[in-house]
Amino acid sequence: MKTVPVPLQAIDSRLYKIHLDSGLLTQQDFMRGIMQSFNAGKQVAVVTNPQIAKHYLPSLQESLSNYEVLPVILPEGEAHKNIESVMSIFHQLSDAEFNRSCTLMALGGGVIGDITGYAAATWMRGVNFVQLPTTLLAQVDSSVGGKTGVNIPQGKNMIGAFYHPRAVITDLNTLHTLPAREFKAGLAEVIKYGLIYDEQFLTWLEKNIDKLIDLDKQSLIYAIQRSCEIKAEVVAQDEKEQGLRAILNLGHTFGHAIEAAMGYGKWLHGEAISAGMVMAAKLSYELGWIKSIDLERVQAIFQQTGLPIEGPKNLSYEDYWQRMVKDKKSRDEGLPLVLLKSLGKAVVSYDYTEQQLRKILPK
Amino acid sequence: MKTVPVPLQAIDSRLYKIHLDSGLLTQQDFMRGIMQSFNAGKQVAVVTNPQIAKHYLPSLQESLSNYEVLPVILPEGEAHKNIESVMSIFHQLSDAEFNRSCTLMALGGGVIGDITGYAAATWMRGVNFVQLPTTLLAQVDSSVGGKTGVNIPQGKNMIGAFYHPRAVITDLNTLHTLPAREFKAGLAEVIKYGLIYDEQFLTWLEKNIDKLIDLDKQSLIYAIQRSCEIKAEVVAQDEKEQGLRAILNLGHTFGHAIEAAMGYGKWLHGEAISAGMVMAAKLSYELGWIKSIDLERVQAIFQQTGLPIEGPKNLSYEDYWQRMVKDKKSRDEGLPLVLLKSLGKAVVSYDYTEQQLRKILPK
Numbered sequence: 001m002k003t004v005p006v007p008l009q010a011i012d013s014r015l016y017k018i019h020l021d022s023g024l025l026t027q028q029d030f031m032r033g034i035m036q037s038f039n040a041g042k043q044v045a046v047v048t049n050p051q052i053a054k055h056y057l058p059s060l061q062e063s064l065s066n067y068e069v070l071p072v073i074l075p076e077g078e079a080h081k082n083i084e085s086v087m088s089i090f091h092q093l094s095d096a097e098f099n100r101s102c103t104l105m106a107l108g109g110g111v112i113g114d115i116t117g118y119a120a121a122t123w124m125r126g127v128n129f130v131q132l133p134t135t136l137l138a139q140v141d142s143s144v145g146g147k148t149g150v151n152i153p154q155g156k157n158m159i160g161a162f163y164h165p166r167a168v169i170t171d172l173n174t175l176h177t178l179p180a181r182e183f184k185a186g187l188a189e190v191i192k193y194g195l196i197y198d199e200q201f202l203t204w205l206e207k208n209i210d211k212l213i214d215l216d217k218q219s220l221i222y223a224i225q226r227s228c229e230i231k232a233e234v235v236a237q238d239e240k241e242q243g244l245r246a247i248l249n250l251g252h253t254f255g256h257a258i259e260a261a262m263g264y265g266k267w268l269h270g271e272a273i274s275a276g277m278v279m280a281a282k283l284s285y286e287l288g289w290i291k292s293i294d295l296e297r298v299q300a301i302f303q304q305t306g307l308p309i310e311g312p313k314n315l316s317y318e319d320y321w322q323r324m325v326k327d328k329k330s331r332d333e334g335l336p337l338v339l340l341k342s343l344g345k346a347v348v349s350y351d352y353t354e355q356q357l358r359k360i361l362p363k
Numbered sequence: 364m365k366t367v368p369v370p371l372q373a374i375d376s377r378l379y380k381i382h383l384d385s386g387l388l389t390q391q392d393f394m395r396g397i398m399q400s401f402n403a404g405k406q407v408a409v410v411t412n413p414q415i416a417k418h419y420l421p422s423l424q425e426s427l428s429n430y431e432v433l434p435v436i437l438p439e440g441e442a443h444k445n446i447e448s449v450m451s452i453f454h455q456l457s458d459a460e461f462n463r464s465c466t467l468m469a470l471g472g473g474v475i476g477d478i479t480g481y482a483a484a485t486w487m488r489g490v491n492f493v494q495l496p497t498t499l500l501a502q503v504d505s506s507v508g509g510k511t512g513v514n515i516p517q518g519k520n521m522i523g524a525f526y527h528p529r530a531v532i533t534d535l536n537t538l539h540t541l542p543a544r545e546f547k548a549g550l551a552e553v554i555k556y557g558l559i560y561d562e563q564f565l566t567w568l569e570k571n572i573d574k575l576i577d578l579d580k581q582s583l584i585y586a587i588q589r590s591c592e593i594k595a596e597v598v599a600q601d602e603k604e605q606g607l608r609a610i611l612n613l614g615h616t617f618g619h620a621i622e623a624a625m626g627y628g629k630w631l632h633g634e635a636i637s638a639g640m641v642m643a644a645k646l647s648y649e650l651g652w653i654k655s656i657d658l659e660r661v662q663a664i665f666q667q668t669g670l671p672i673e674g675p676k677n678l679s680y681e682d683y684w685q686r687m688v689k690d691k692k693s694r695d696e697g698l699p700l701v702l703l704k705s706l707g708k709a710v711v712s713y714d715y716t717e718q719q720l721r722k723i724l725p726k
Binding site: 083094157168232 | 368379450481485488489512521523588
């Protein structure tokens with residue numbers, strides 16, 4: 001037998017930058033500089049939804065006036081995060097004869113970002129992708145990690161690709177049109193970064209949470225910056241130390257059970273994981289890993305933010321357990337949960353008993 | 364403004380191997396060794412079409428008897444290289460609850476390989492992919508380069524991804540059931556590698572072409588091995604020296620014009636590019652780059668193989684030109700063509716005049 005070895009090249013030794021400030025989308029020079037930084041071609045498709053288009057598309061088109069801009073307006077909501085939306089983008093790109101050097105911009109929240117990133121990953125085997133996240137959740141979560149994808153009836157994010165943006169442009173002005181409830185749900189992920197990785201950041205958040213809720217610019221910049229830095233560090237380490245990335249899911253197994261049990265959209269993701277993070281903290285306390293004063297701090301910061309610290313009243317232990325097992329497809333080893341060794345240090349653990357889990361969940 | 368740099372990891376510092384021999388698909392130990400080499404999970408989907416399934420699926424299933432094998436049978440032909448076929452794979456994977464550690468195997472020619480590779484690239488953001496090419500064309504072309512994708516009504520390969528296999532298993536026995544016409548069309552690509560990159564290989568082919576046509580095992584192994592090596596070298600160099608990869612398209616711009624003018628499928632791809640490579644050689648001769656004896660060698664080897672050295676009788680210069688311009692989307696610089704500086708050295712060139720091109724094409 002003959003064997004031909006085929007070396008694979010390192011595809012990405014580059015980096016990209018997340019730019020954080022107020023008013024970036026309307027600064028023509030800045031936008032042009034970003035486009036030139038990666039040798040963008042003349043064609044730019046801006047993928048967004050009707051509500052966001054109303055607020056930001058006209059001024060964005062103005063600052064991209066040197067480019068051939070194709071607005072692609074998708075219907076709003078997770079229900080449209082599917083292959084039909086992707087095909088709709090492809091057909092519009094094709095009709096406009098968009099070529100290999102075109103750029104796809106995602107102007108919106110996580111749903112728009114996930115759909116657009118996947119379209120960019122697979123149009124002509126990959127074109128330029130730029131993220132313009134307009135929700136706090138997208139700004140601190142989707143900006144880092146390269147996950148793109150869409151749902152199929154059988155499951156969420158079943159079709160997708162790892163595909164990184166050329167740049168992320170986070171214009172803080174977009175937060176002024178974000179409903180307060182969604183903004184607070186986004187803060188749940190910000191607090192998560194403190195809890196899993198950086199006790200100092202948690203302390204900073206405890207002092208500055210009211211400023212964040214008031215949309216104080218400098219506080220927002222610091223909170224988003226630190227969140228993105230932590231996510232980037234965790235994701236980068238995952239390549240050596242397999243599984244570390246899972247700590248980004250603190251509270252998520254509990255939270256997904258809440259979301260699924262209530263019907264998606266009833267509880268916002270950030271609300272569900274807030275209650276979930278408190279559950280994880282309670283279980284960590286039961287295991288003797290954190291003190292009662294730590295648990296109180298966890299509950300206090302979510303409460304101060306106006307986020308739930310308990311799940312819905314009507315869910316039983318069995319309601320949680322069945323959905324948690326399904327969510328994680330647990331096997332013989334048991335169900336892995338992200339727990340807190342201390343404030344600022346999360347681990348993936350199987351070290352809890354059913355009795356301990358029952359204690360922190362409803363009957 | 365704050366800027367957060369996000370480093371991108373080198374995703375692929377690995378390599379994969381192309382394994383070449385007779386009877387590999389039916390060797391249980393070999394197949395198991397390959398699967399273990401990349402820590403494959405228990406689930407294997409074998410994507411193929413009815414004709415190939417009839418010949419090879421039962422014995423392949425036997426050699427994969429330690430795995431949960433899901434046959435996915437797609438209708439045959441380029442007409443089915445579309446997103447519907449990909450969705451059909453996804454739905455079958457989903458119904459069979461295939462997870463992140465599953466493997467997708469492409470058992471077939473280029474169409475099956477392109478569809479399956481794209482499905483593997485995007486199912487759960489990327490799962491294991493193994494190629495089992497059953498045509499000479501797929502064995503020497505699709506095995507290297509990572510191009511996957513499907514067509515949309517507006518164009519070929521418009522949706523796709525660069526995605527490399529974990530391994531390529533080239534079982535020479537599959538060539539025994541390949542129609543002679545398709546085998547010879549595959550030889551066109553083999554000869555191409557000699558013409559563009561390796562005069563010694565061309566000389567070897569001139570001496571051994573009859574053995575190849577008789578499916579002599581050792582000759583086949585060498586020809587396929589050398590073809591894959593050359594393609595791998597060219598693709599690897601393209602990352603530094605942008606555009607070199609284009610030399611792999613010797614004869615293709617002329618060939619695509621023939622395929623499009625005749626209606627796809629009338630002339631096989633390999634037949635069209637044989638005539639196209641002779642045209643490119645004639646133009647290179649007109650430019651004074653190769654001698655008349657070189658041109659004669661080019662014509663002789665295609666003739667000896669039983670491949671066309673002229674285009675269809677009824678095509679005019681205008682028939683070619685219009686389709687060639689469309690194929691390459693040429694702009695101000697003119698239409699780039701791959702030409703021969705000498706036998707064994709191809710370049711991309713704009714250095715020809717309309718008059719010279721008219722001379723080598725029909726009136």
